[in-house]
Amino acid sequence: MNMLENVGRETSSFFEYVGGATALLGDSTRFIFTLRIRIKETLDQAYRLGVESTAIVCLTSLFTGFVISLESATQAVQYGAESLIGGGVAFISVRELGPMLSAVVVAGRTGAAIAAEIGSMVVTEQVEALQALGLSPVRMLVVPRLVALMVMMPLLTVFADLVSFLGGMWIANSSAHVPTDTFLTSAKSAVTIIDVLKGLFKALIFAVIIAVIGSYQGLGTRGGAAGVGKSTTGAVVTAIILIFIANFAMSYILFRPAGG
Amino acid sequence: MAELLARIEDVAVRYKQKVVMESLSLDIVEGAITCIIGLSGAGKSTILRLLNGLRKPDAGHVYVKGVDICHIPERQLVDLRRSIGFSFQFSAMFDSLTIFENIALPLREHTKMGEREIADLVKSTLEGVGLANVEQRLPSELSGGMLKRAGFARAVVTNPELVLYDEPTTGLDPIITHLLTDTIKRLREKLNGTAVVVSHDLQSIYMMADYVAMLFEGAIIAYGTVEEIKKSINPIVQQFLQGSEVGPIPI
Secondary structure (H helix, E strand, O other): OHHHHHHHHHHHHHHHHHHHHHHHHHHHHHHHHOOOOOHHHHHHHHHHHHHHHHHHHHHHHHHHHHHHHHHHHHHHHHHOOHHHHHHHHHHHHHHHHHHHHHHHHHHHHHHHHHHHHHHHHHHOOHHHHHHHOOOOHHHHHHHHHHHHHHHHHHHHHHHHHHHHHHHHHHHHHHHHOOOHHHHHHHHHHHOOHHHHHHHHHHHHHHHHHHHHHHHHHHHOOOOHHHHHHHHHHHHHHHHHHHHHHHHHHHHHHHOOOOOO | OOOEEEEEEEEEEEEOOEEEEEEEEEEEEOOOEEEEEEOOOOOHHHHHHHHOOOOOOOEEEEEEOOEEHHHOOHHHHHHHHOOEEEEOOOOOOOOOOOHHHHHHHHHHHHOOOOHHHHHHHHHHHHHHOOOOOOOOOOHHHOOHHHHHHHHHHHHHOOOOOEEEEEOOOOOOOHHHHHHHHHHHHHHHHHHOOEEEEEOOOHHHHHHHOOEEEEEEOOEEEEEEOHHHHHOOOOHHHHHHHHOOOOOOOOO
16 A cells, blocks of 8 residues: 555656646746846856856867767777768767767756755745745746756857867877868768757757756755755756656657658 | 734645644734734744735635735736835845845836936935945845845835835844834834734834734734733733743643
8 A cells, every 4th residue: 555655646746846847847938938038147147057067068078079989990990991980970979979968967067056056045035035026936047047058058069069079080080090081071971960950959958958957946945955955966867867868759850760 | 993904814824734824813904013923933924925925825815905815816916016025034135146236126127217216226225224335245245134134125125015024133132133123113114004023022022013913823812012912811922921931832
């Protein structure tokens, strides 16, 4: 009986979470479409959440580009297919690793920051103070973060794609002696502008996931410092899981061969 | 007969399984300072949240200016909150904004006032609560008493008809306590409005209250002027006022 009760409770909590997060997204969208966006706050958040994440996104992308190139070069050299390394690196960077790796890094850094900041505001009654002043916490806190991430996440992905590609090109040249021209030609033939745009669309969806989950966890914070910690961890874990699920779903839909 | 600005009628509030209020009723007289006293955790702050719709009761009605705020759309409730100031126990100033930005926020969001006009009003409101030259400071740079006064300033800057103060003098020294009590009285007179104060500080209450309500075990057990409350024959009220360990209040 206890087990059944637990299953029922967990199922109910799951749907409550999904419903709550969806309602928060709906409310935020309403404010965005009615142009009730606080510009100064949004720019401030774009700097804090986006610009300040550039270094860490570039660093992780650089080393990922190194690894992809190194691993594919090792294999390619054995089969005499060095000319395919550029295509491989560009293909995997633009379609998968660029958007997803950036999103995972941003979820860890920014998703945690959003949940912690809003959570702290909840436990210090600042969110209640907003409501008491007749102001919507969604408009004041969630919308600026959501819009900022929706703008910055695709930009960060462009940086990630570029850095990963350039890193891969350097490693291919230095370890497998693949000429730069060959690398570039291979990349051009493997990746189209549509692939790049689809990758950026993924980044946009990841931005929504990170901002909404971080905000929802933050707004649901209860019980002081421990509650803030719990919300922060929950925001990062949930966002990363959803990013992986969404990435698979979008890859399946966006990159499925025609007629496949 | 005194006009009522607000009325809480037969309200029940529960947190999970715990009953916080049961059939609680309370009148808030227009133009008066009503103080709510009671033990810690009795639900005094919940009464303030009921009055501005931050907390919906599980049963009963809350009328503000004749409107039952438990059954109005969120948009109407938001509009109503603009005429109710709320001073929080720990001030709840937005810590990423300066004191000026904190107090200017409701003016920028709810009025069409120009920046110069807002700056003048914020300055004069801060002076009204005895604070000067703190506009550009962050909340973290102010002492507890200064923060409380900045919180008062934010609560009254829009000239609300009703101001709710949650434990305005808790944890402060006697001089600041006296200053803040005096400030609440002056603000009420200046705004010609109504105030509801939740407090444990009996000296402050005796100084400022027009009416006192005592909350005990989820109900108002005594209500009247300061003199009437002092003369109450209710042993619970007397034990509370005397701060005695002996009496019907379980410790």
